[in-house]
Amino acid sequence: GSVGVVVVAAGSGSRLGAGVPKAFVRLHGRPLLAYAVDTVARLPHLRSVVVVAPLDHAAPRDAADPVWEGVELPSGAVVVAGGAERTDSVAAGLAAVDATCDVVLVHDAARCLTPLDVFERVVEAVRRGAAGAVPGLPVVDTVKSVDAEGVITGTPDRASLRAVQTPQGFRREVLATAYGSGLRATDDAALVERCGHHVVVVAGDPLAFKVTTPDDLERAERLLARAGR
Template identity: 50%
Template sequence: MQSSAMNPGSDDLAPHTLPTLGVVLVGAGRGERLGGGVPKAFVELHGRPLIEFGIGVVTSLPHAGHLVLVVPESHAAQALELVDLVLPERSRWEVSVVAGGRERHESVRFGLDALPSSIETVLVHDAARPFASAELFERVIDGVRRDGTGVVPALRVSDTLKRVDAEGNVHETVDRAGLVSVQTPQGFPRELLEAAYSGAELQLGETASSLPTDDAEVVQRAGGQVRTVSGELRAHKLTTPDDFPVLEHFLAANAAGLESEQ
Protein backbone atom coordinates (compact mmCIF):
# COMPACT_ATOMS: atom_id res chain seq x y z
CA MET A 1 0.00 0.00 0.00
CA GLN A 2 1.30 3.45 -0.88
CA SER A 3 -0.59 6.71 -0.97
CA SER A 4 0.61 10.18 -1.81
CA ALA A 5 -0.41 13.71 -0.93
CA MET A 6 0.72 16.73 -2.88
CA ASN A 7 0.55 20.28 -1.59
CA PRO A 8 -2.96 21.49 -2.52
CA GLY A 9 -1.72 25.02 -3.14
CA SER A 10 0.93 24.09 -5.70
CA ASP A 11 0.64 24.84 -9.40
CA ASP A 12 0.74 21.55 -11.31
CA LEU A 13 1.85 23.38 -14.44
CA ALA A 14 4.86 25.04 -12.82
CA PRO A 15 8.24 23.28 -12.86
CA HIS A 16 9.12 21.60 -9.59
CA THR A 17 12.58 21.44 -8.07
CA LEU A 18 13.59 17.82 -7.61
CA PRO A 19 13.99 17.15 -3.89
CA THR A 20 17.39 16.04 -2.61
CA LEU A 21 16.36 15.75 1.05
CA GLY A 22 14.19 12.88 2.26
CA VAL A 23 12.70 12.28 5.69
CA VAL A 24 11.28 8.95 6.83
CA LEU A 25 8.92 9.58 9.74
CA VAL A 26 8.48 6.22 11.47
CA GLY A 27 5.11 5.81 13.15
CA ALA A 28 4.21 2.14 12.78
CA GLY A 29 4.85 1.11 16.39
CA ARG A 30 1.97 -0.51 18.26
CA GLY A 31 2.56 1.38 21.50
CA GLU A 32 1.76 -1.64 23.68
CA ARG A 33 3.46 -0.18 26.75
CA LEU A 34 1.07 2.78 26.61
CA GLY A 35 -2.10 0.70 26.58
CA GLY A 36 -5.28 1.93 24.95
CA GLY A 37 -4.89 -0.04 21.71
CA VAL A 38 -3.81 2.99 19.65
CA PRO A 39 -0.57 3.01 17.60
CA LYS A 40 1.96 5.19 19.41
CA ALA A 41 2.19 7.78 16.61
CA PHE A 42 -1.56 8.35 16.83
CA VAL A 43 -1.78 8.74 20.59
CA GLU A 44 -3.18 12.21 21.21
CA LEU A 45 -1.64 15.00 23.18
CA HIS A 46 -4.24 17.66 23.92
CA GLY A 47 -6.34 16.42 21.02
CA ARG A 48 -3.55 16.18 18.43
CA PRO A 49 -1.92 12.90 17.30
CA LEU A 50 1.83 12.82 17.94
CA ILE A 51 2.60 12.31 14.25
CA GLU A 52 0.91 15.61 13.43
CA PHE A 53 3.68 17.49 15.24
CA GLY A 54 6.34 15.63 13.26
CA ILE A 55 4.64 16.40 9.94
CA GLY A 56 4.51 20.04 10.90
CA VAL A 57 8.18 20.47 11.81
CA VAL A 58 9.48 18.53 8.79
CA THR A 59 7.36 20.41 6.25
CA SER A 60 8.38 23.72 7.83
CA LEU A 61 12.01 23.14 6.83
CA PRO A 62 13.13 25.46 4.02
CA HIS A 63 14.10 22.68 1.63
CA ALA A 64 12.65 20.95 -1.39
CA GLY A 65 12.03 17.61 0.26
CA HIS A 66 10.07 14.38 0.27
CA LEU A 67 8.51 13.13 3.49
CA VAL A 68 7.47 9.49 3.85
CA LEU A 69 5.07 8.64 6.69
CA VAL A 70 5.39 4.99 7.72
CA VAL A 71 2.25 4.03 9.62
CA PRO A 72 0.03 1.01 10.26
CA GLU A 73 -2.10 0.32 7.19
CA SER A 74 -5.20 0.81 9.33
CA HIS A 75 -4.20 4.45 9.91
CA ALA A 76 -3.06 5.43 6.40
CA ALA A 77 -6.22 7.39 5.65
CA GLN A 78 -5.92 9.32 8.91
CA ALA A 79 -2.29 10.11 8.11
CA LEU A 80 -3.28 11.56 4.74
CA GLU A 81 -5.96 13.68 6.41
CA LEU A 82 -3.33 15.07 8.77
CA VAL A 83 -1.08 15.91 5.82
CA ASP A 84 -3.89 17.89 4.19
CA LEU A 85 -4.43 19.69 7.48
CA VAL A 86 -0.80 20.51 8.25
CA LEU A 87 1.02 20.92 4.91
CA PRO A 88 1.67 24.64 4.33
CA GLU A 89 0.24 26.24 1.22
CA ARG A 90 2.71 26.20 -1.68
CA SER A 91 4.99 23.93 0.31
CA ARG A 92 8.13 22.62 -1.37
CA TRP A 93 7.50 19.26 0.28
CA GLU A 94 5.94 16.17 -1.25
CA VAL A 95 4.45 13.57 1.08
CA SER A 96 3.88 9.82 0.73
CA VAL A 97 2.26 7.37 3.13
CA VAL A 98 3.31 3.71 3.25
CA ALA A 99 2.41 0.78 5.48
CA GLY A 100 4.94 -0.22 8.12
CA GLY A 101 6.48 -3.60 8.82
CA ARG A 102 6.49 -5.97 11.76
CA GLU A 103 9.67 -4.45 13.21
CA ARG A 104 11.17 -0.99 13.08
CA HIS A 105 13.96 -1.95 10.67
CA GLU A 106 11.35 -3.20 8.19
CA SER A 107 9.40 0.04 8.46
CA VAL A 108 12.51 2.11 7.79
CA ARG A 109 13.36 -0.01 4.76
CA PHE A 110 9.83 0.43 3.38
CA GLY A 111 10.20 4.18 3.88
CA LEU A 112 13.52 4.23 2.05
CA ASP A 113 12.00 2.32 -0.86
CA ALA A 114 9.31 5.00 -1.20
CA LEU A 115 11.76 7.88 -1.66
CA PRO A 116 12.26 9.23 -5.20
CA SER A 117 15.58 8.66 -6.94
CA SER A 118 16.61 12.32 -6.61
CA ILE A 119 17.03 12.04 -2.81
CA GLU A 120 20.66 12.28 -1.69
CA THR A 121 20.33 12.86 2.08
CA VAL A 122 17.95 10.88 4.30
CA LEU A 123 16.82 11.61 7.83
CA VAL A 124 14.97 8.99 9.87
CA HIS A 125 12.84 10.33 12.71
CA ASP A 126 10.60 8.69 15.29
CA ALA A 127 7.07 10.10 15.37
CA ALA A 128 7.22 9.38 19.12
CA ARG A 129 9.60 12.36 19.46
CA PRO A 130 7.06 15.06 18.52
CA PHE A 131 8.93 18.14 19.72
CA ALA A 132 12.33 17.75 18.07
CA SER A 133 13.00 21.24 16.75
CA ALA A 134 13.64 22.47 13.23
CA GLU A 135 17.07 23.58 14.47
CA LEU A 136 17.90 20.01 15.44
CA PHE A 137 16.89 18.76 11.99
CA GLU A 138 19.12 21.41 10.41
CA ARG A 139 22.11 20.44 12.57
CA VAL A 140 21.79 16.85 11.42
CA ILE A 141 21.32 17.83 7.75
CA ASP A 142 24.35 20.12 7.86
CA GLY A 143 26.47 17.42 9.49
CA VAL A 144 25.62 14.80 6.87
CA ARG A 145 26.27 17.15 3.97
CA ARG A 146 29.49 18.46 5.48
CA ASP A 147 31.08 15.16 6.56
CA GLY A 148 29.42 12.56 4.32
CA THR A 149 28.87 10.28 7.33
CA GLY A 150 25.98 9.21 9.49
CA VAL A 151 24.99 11.87 12.03
CA VAL A 152 22.99 11.39 15.24
CA PRO A 153 21.94 13.88 17.95
CA ALA A 154 23.38 13.00 21.33
CA LEU A 155 23.13 14.11 24.95
CA ARG A 156 25.78 13.52 27.58
CA VAL A 157 24.76 11.08 30.30
CA SER A 158 24.59 12.94 33.62
CA ASP A 159 23.06 10.31 35.90
CA THR A 160 25.10 7.68 37.71
CA LEU A 161 24.68 4.38 35.88
CA LYS A 162 24.29 1.00 37.60
CA ARG A 163 24.26 -2.48 36.08
CA VAL A 164 21.51 -4.59 37.65
CA ASP A 165 20.16 -8.11 37.23
CA ALA A 166 16.61 -9.22 36.45
CA GLU A 167 15.66 -8.95 40.13
CA GLY A 168 16.93 -5.37 40.40
CA ASN A 169 20.07 -6.16 42.40
CA VAL A 170 22.92 -3.74 41.71
CA HIS A 171 26.10 -5.42 40.50
CA GLU A 172 28.33 -2.53 39.54
CA THR A 173 28.58 1.16 38.74
CA VAL A 174 29.19 1.83 35.05
CA ASP A 175 31.73 4.47 34.05
CA ARG A 176 29.71 7.11 32.19
CA ALA A 177 32.73 8.82 30.65
CA GLY A 178 32.30 8.72 26.89
CA LEU A 179 28.66 7.60 27.11
CA VAL A 180 25.84 9.50 25.42
CA SER A 181 22.15 8.91 24.84
CA VAL A 182 21.14 9.31 21.21
CA GLN A 183 17.97 10.65 19.66
CA THR A 184 16.39 11.18 16.27
CA PRO A 185 16.37 12.52 13.61
CA GLN A 186 19.37 10.48 12.47
CA GLY A 187 20.79 11.47 9.10
CA PHE A 188 22.80 9.65 6.43
CA PRO A 189 23.90 9.87 2.82
CA ARG A 190 21.23 7.87 1.05
CA GLU A 191 23.66 5.42 -0.54
CA LEU A 192 25.21 4.65 2.85
CA LEU A 193 21.88 3.97 4.55
CA GLU A 194 20.41 1.94 1.70
CA ALA A 195 23.52 -0.21 1.39
CA ALA A 196 23.52 -0.85 5.14
CA TYR A 197 19.89 -1.91 5.18
CA SER A 198 20.29 -4.02 2.07
CA GLY A 199 23.21 -5.88 3.59
CA ALA A 200 21.48 -6.19 6.95
CA GLU A 201 18.43 -8.10 5.74
CA LEU A 202 19.94 -11.59 5.95
CA GLN A 203 21.79 -10.82 9.15
CA LEU A 204 18.62 -9.54 10.79
CA GLY A 205 16.83 -12.73 9.90
CA GLU A 206 19.60 -14.77 11.49
CA THR A 207 19.90 -12.74 14.70
CA ALA A 208 16.32 -11.87 15.61
CA SER A 209 17.24 -11.68 19.30
CA SER A 210 19.78 -8.89 18.70
CA LEU A 211 18.02 -6.51 16.32
CA PRO A 212 19.59 -3.05 16.01
CA THR A 213 17.83 -0.44 18.09
CA ASP A 214 18.45 2.48 15.76
CA ASP A 215 19.59 3.29 12.23
CA ALA A 216 23.06 4.31 13.33
CA GLU A 217 23.65 0.77 14.58
CA VAL A 218 22.55 -0.66 11.22
CA VAL A 219 25.07 1.59 9.47
CA GLN A 220 27.86 0.82 11.94
CA ARG A 221 27.32 -2.94 11.61
CA ALA A 222 27.87 -2.44 7.88
CA GLY A 223 31.16 -0.61 8.53
CA GLY A 224 29.86 2.94 8.12
CA GLN A 225 30.98 5.88 10.23
CA VAL A 226 28.60 7.77 12.51
CA ARG A 227 29.27 11.11 14.17
CA THR A 228 27.31 13.06 16.79
CA VAL A 229 25.89 16.56 16.99
CA SER A 230 24.32 18.22 20.02
CA GLY A 231 20.91 16.83 20.87
CA GLU A 232 18.18 18.56 22.85
CA LEU A 233 15.99 17.73 25.82
CA ARG A 234 12.83 18.62 23.94
CA ALA A 235 13.39 15.70 21.53
CA HIS A 236 12.08 13.45 24.30
CA LYS A 237 10.53 10.13 23.27
CA LEU A 238 7.15 8.82 24.34
CA THR A 239 7.73 5.29 25.61
CA THR A 240 5.62 4.83 28.75
CA PRO A 241 2.79 6.81 30.40
CA ASP A 242 5.43 8.47 32.62
CA ASP A 243 6.63 10.40 29.55
CA PHE A 244 3.36 12.30 29.06
CA PRO A 245 4.12 15.05 31.63
CA VAL A 246 7.46 15.71 29.92
CA LEU A 247 5.81 16.07 26.52
CA GLU A 248 3.08 18.27 27.97
CA HIS A 249 5.78 20.56 29.34
CA PHE A 250 7.29 21.04 25.90
CA LEU A 251 3.86 21.48 24.33
CA ALA A 252 3.13 24.28 26.79
CA ALA A 253 6.55 25.81 26.07
CA ASN A 254 5.79 25.75 22.35
CA ALA A 255 2.44 27.44 22.91
CA ALA A 256 4.03 30.11 25.09
CA GLY A 257 6.66 30.77 22.43
CA LEU A 258 4.02 31.23 19.74
CA GLU A 259 2.05 33.64 21.91
CA SER A 260 5.15 35.73 22.62
CA GLU A 261 5.77 36.10 18.88
CA GLN A 262 2.29 37.43 18.21
Protein backbone atom coordinates in the same frame (compact mmCIF):
# COMPACT_ATOMS: atom_id res chain seq x y z
CA GLY B 1 21.65 18.45 -2.39
CA SER B 2 18.18 17.55 -1.21
CA VAL B 3 16.77 15.87 1.84
CA GLY B 4 14.28 13.05 2.26
CA VAL B 5 12.67 12.27 5.60
CA VAL B 6 11.13 9.01 6.75
CA VAL B 7 8.83 9.52 9.75
CA VAL B 8 8.23 6.16 11.40
CA ALA B 9 4.78 6.09 12.96
CA ALA B 10 3.75 2.46 12.60
CA GLY B 11 4.28 1.27 16.18
CA SER B 12 1.38 0.21 18.36
CA GLY B 13 2.37 2.17 21.45
CA SER B 14 1.92 -0.74 23.82
CA ARG B 15 3.70 1.00 26.70
CA LEU B 16 1.52 4.08 26.31
CA GLY B 17 -1.57 1.87 26.15
CA ALA B 18 -3.85 4.56 24.71
CA GLY B 19 -6.04 2.29 22.58
CA VAL B 20 -4.86 3.89 19.32
CA PRO B 21 -1.41 3.61 17.76
CA LYS B 22 0.91 6.01 19.58
CA ALA B 23 1.55 8.34 16.63
CA PHE B 24 -2.19 9.06 16.52
CA VAL B 25 -2.61 9.74 20.21
CA ARG B 26 -3.79 13.31 20.71
CA LEU B 27 -1.73 16.03 22.29
CA HIS B 28 -3.72 19.27 22.72
CA GLY B 29 -6.17 17.91 20.15
CA ARG B 30 -3.74 16.90 17.42
CA PRO B 31 -1.97 13.57 16.83
CA LEU B 32 1.68 13.31 17.95
CA LEU B 33 2.47 12.68 14.30
CA ALA B 34 1.08 16.10 13.33
CA TYR B 35 3.70 17.90 15.43
CA ALA B 36 6.52 15.83 13.98
CA VAL B 37 5.32 16.41 10.42
CA ASP B 38 4.92 20.17 11.00
CA THR B 39 8.59 20.43 11.96
CA VAL B 40 9.76 18.22 9.10
CA ALA B 41 7.83 20.42 6.65
CA ARG B 42 9.93 23.45 7.70
CA LEU B 43 13.23 21.77 6.86
CA PRO B 44 15.25 23.54 4.13
CA HIS B 45 15.94 21.60 0.89
CA LEU B 46 13.18 19.12 1.71
CA ARG B 47 12.32 17.00 -1.36
CA SER B 48 10.61 13.89 -0.06
CA VAL B 49 8.54 13.02 3.01
CA VAL B 50 7.46 9.47 3.72
CA VAL B 51 5.20 8.68 6.66
CA VAL B 52 5.21 5.03 7.70
CA ALA B 53 1.84 4.29 9.28
CA PRO B 54 0.23 1.22 10.83
CA LEU B 55 -1.30 -1.02 8.16
CA ASP B 56 -4.84 -0.20 9.34
CA HIS B 57 -4.25 3.54 8.91
CA ALA B 58 -2.08 3.70 5.81
CA ALA B 59 -4.70 5.42 3.65
CA PRO B 60 -4.71 9.00 5.00
CA ARG B 61 -6.87 10.55 2.36
CA ASP B 62 -9.63 8.21 3.31
CA ALA B 63 -11.81 10.79 5.05
CA ALA B 64 -13.49 7.96 6.91
CA ASP B 65 -10.35 7.42 8.99
CA PRO B 66 -10.57 9.98 11.78
CA VAL B 67 -7.16 9.23 13.27
CA TRP B 68 -5.51 11.39 10.60
CA GLU B 69 -7.54 14.47 11.49
CA GLY B 70 -5.18 17.33 12.32
CA VAL B 71 -2.21 15.96 10.36
CA GLU B 72 -1.18 18.31 7.56
CA LEU B 73 1.04 16.41 5.17
CA PRO B 74 3.27 18.52 2.95
CA SER B 75 2.36 18.28 -0.73
CA GLY B 76 3.96 15.23 -2.31
CA ALA B 77 4.23 13.38 0.97
CA VAL B 78 3.72 9.64 0.70
CA VAL B 79 2.19 7.26 3.24
CA VAL B 80 3.27 3.63 3.31
CA ALA B 81 2.41 0.76 5.64
CA GLY B 82 4.94 -0.27 8.27
CA GLY B 83 5.98 -3.67 9.53
CA ALA B 84 6.21 -5.69 12.72
CA GLU B 85 9.47 -4.16 13.97
CA ARG B 86 10.77 -0.63 13.69
CA THR B 87 13.48 -1.79 11.28
CA ASP B 88 10.79 -3.23 8.98
CA SER B 89 9.02 0.12 9.05
CA VAL B 90 12.22 2.03 8.27
CA ALA B 91 12.95 -0.33 5.37
CA ALA B 92 9.44 0.24 3.96
CA GLY B 93 9.86 4.00 4.29
CA LEU B 94 13.32 4.04 2.79
CA ALA B 95 12.06 2.21 -0.30
CA ALA B 96 9.59 5.06 -0.91
CA VAL B 97 12.04 7.98 -0.53
CA ASP B 98 12.73 9.92 -3.73
CA ALA B 99 15.95 8.36 -5.06
CA THR B 100 17.33 11.78 -6.02
CA CYS B 101 17.69 12.78 -2.33
CA ASP B 102 21.29 12.62 -1.21
CA VAL B 103 20.56 12.88 2.51
CA VAL B 104 17.89 10.85 4.25
CA LEU B 105 16.69 11.33 7.82
CA VAL B 106 14.82 8.74 9.85
CA HIS B 107 12.69 10.24 12.60
CA ASP B 108 10.43 8.77 15.28
CA ALA B 109 6.95 10.28 15.22
CA ALA B 110 7.01 9.65 18.97
CA ARG B 111 9.76 12.32 19.33
CA CYS B 112 7.09 14.79 18.37
CA LEU B 113 8.56 17.92 19.98
CA THR B 114 12.05 17.66 18.45
CA PRO B 115 13.06 21.21 17.48
CA LEU B 116 13.92 22.09 13.89
CA ASP B 117 17.51 22.99 14.75
CA VAL B 118 18.21 19.38 15.74
CA PHE B 119 17.18 18.32 12.22
CA GLU B 120 19.39 21.06 10.78
CA ARG B 121 22.45 19.98 12.78
CA VAL B 122 22.04 16.40 11.60
CA VAL B 123 21.71 17.41 7.95
CA GLU B 124 24.68 19.77 8.23
CA ALA B 125 26.97 17.05 9.63
CA VAL B 126 26.10 14.69 6.77
CA ARG B 127 26.59 17.48 4.25
CA ARG B 128 30.03 18.13 5.73
CA GLY B 129 31.02 14.58 4.91
CA ALA B 130 29.89 12.18 7.65
CA ALA B 131 28.23 8.98 6.43
CA GLY B 132 25.74 9.44 9.24
CA ALA B 133 24.90 11.79 12.10
CA VAL B 134 22.72 11.33 15.16
CA PRO B 135 21.66 13.76 17.89
CA GLY B 136 22.83 12.85 21.37
CA LEU B 137 22.92 14.13 24.92
CA PRO B 138 25.40 13.49 27.73
CA VAL B 139 24.37 10.64 30.01
CA VAL B 140 23.56 11.73 33.56
CA ASP B 141 23.53 8.33 35.28
CA THR B 142 26.52 6.06 35.62
CA VAL B 143 25.96 3.14 33.24
CA LYS B 144 27.03 -0.46 33.94
CA SER B 145 27.29 -3.43 31.64
CA VAL B 146 26.17 -6.69 33.25
CA ASP B 147 26.17 -10.39 32.41
CA ALA B 148 23.14 -12.71 32.43
CA GLU B 149 23.42 -13.09 36.23
CA GLY B 150 23.46 -9.35 36.80
CA VAL B 151 27.15 -9.28 37.69
CA ILE B 152 28.74 -6.05 36.58
CA THR B 153 31.22 -6.56 33.78
CA GLY B 154 32.19 -2.98 33.19
CA THR B 155 31.66 0.70 33.92
CA PRO B 156 32.20 2.77 30.78
CA ASP B 157 33.53 6.25 31.33
CA ARG B 158 30.42 8.42 31.39
CA ALA B 159 32.19 11.20 29.52
CA SER B 160 32.43 8.89 26.51
CA LEU B 161 28.70 8.04 26.45
CA ARG B 162 25.79 9.73 24.68
CA ALA B 163 22.09 8.97 24.81
CA VAL B 164 20.95 9.21 21.21
CA GLN B 165 17.75 10.52 19.73
CA THR B 166 16.25 11.02 16.29
CA PRO B 167 16.29 12.28 13.55
CA GLN B 168 19.22 10.13 12.50
CA GLY B 169 20.61 11.22 9.14
CA PHE B 170 22.69 9.42 6.53
CA ARG B 171 23.88 9.67 3.00
CA ARG B 172 20.93 8.02 1.30
CA GLU B 173 22.92 5.37 -0.54
CA VAL B 174 24.79 4.44 2.66
CA LEU B 175 21.55 3.77 4.54
CA ALA B 176 19.97 1.97 1.59
CA THR B 177 23.02 -0.28 1.26
CA ALA B 178 23.06 -0.93 5.02
CA TYR B 179 19.38 -1.95 4.94
CA GLY B 180 20.05 -4.12 1.90
CA SER B 181 22.94 -5.90 3.65
CA GLY B 182 20.72 -8.22 5.65
CA LEU B 183 22.42 -7.15 8.89
CA ARG B 184 20.15 -6.10 11.73
CA ALA B 185 20.65 -3.65 14.55
CA THR B 186 18.54 -1.86 17.13
CA ASP B 187 19.01 1.56 15.64
CA ASP B 188 19.77 2.89 12.20
CA ALA B 189 23.12 4.31 13.21
CA ALA B 190 24.24 0.96 14.67
CA LEU B 191 23.45 -0.71 11.36
CA VAL B 192 25.51 1.84 9.44
CA GLU B 193 28.34 1.59 12.01
CA ARG B 194 28.38 -2.20 11.50
CA CYS B 195 28.80 -1.63 7.80
CA GLY B 196 32.05 0.15 8.64
CA HIS B 197 30.98 3.77 8.24
CA HIS B 198 31.74 6.72 10.48
CA VAL B 199 28.68 8.10 12.20
CA VAL B 200 29.00 11.25 14.29
CA VAL B 201 27.00 12.57 17.22
CA VAL B 202 25.74 16.16 17.09
CA ALA B 203 24.06 18.07 19.91
CA GLY B 204 20.61 16.71 20.70
CA ASP B 205 17.91 18.46 22.68
CA PRO B 206 15.92 17.43 25.78
CA LEU B 207 12.78 18.28 23.75
CA ALA B 208 13.63 15.41 21.40
CA PHE B 209 12.60 12.93 24.12
CA LYS B 210 10.46 10.00 23.00
CA VAL B 211 6.89 9.78 24.21
CA THR B 212 6.87 6.24 25.57
CA THR B 213 4.74 6.18 28.74
CA PRO B 214 1.70 8.12 29.99
CA ASP B 215 4.10 10.26 32.05
CA ASP B 216 5.91 11.27 28.87
CA LEU B 217 2.61 12.29 27.30
CA GLU B 218 1.83 14.47 30.31
CA ARG B 219 5.26 16.04 30.06
CA ALA B 220 4.68 16.82 26.37
CA GLU B 221 1.32 18.38 27.27
CA ARG B 222 2.94 20.61 29.90
CA LEU B 223 5.69 21.68 27.51
CA LEU B 224 3.18 22.58 24.80
CA ALA B 225 1.05 24.54 27.26
CA ARG B 226 4.12 26.47 28.34
CA ALA B 227 4.99 27.18 24.70
CA GLY B 228 1.42 28.40 24.14
CA ARG B 229 0.64 25.86 21.43
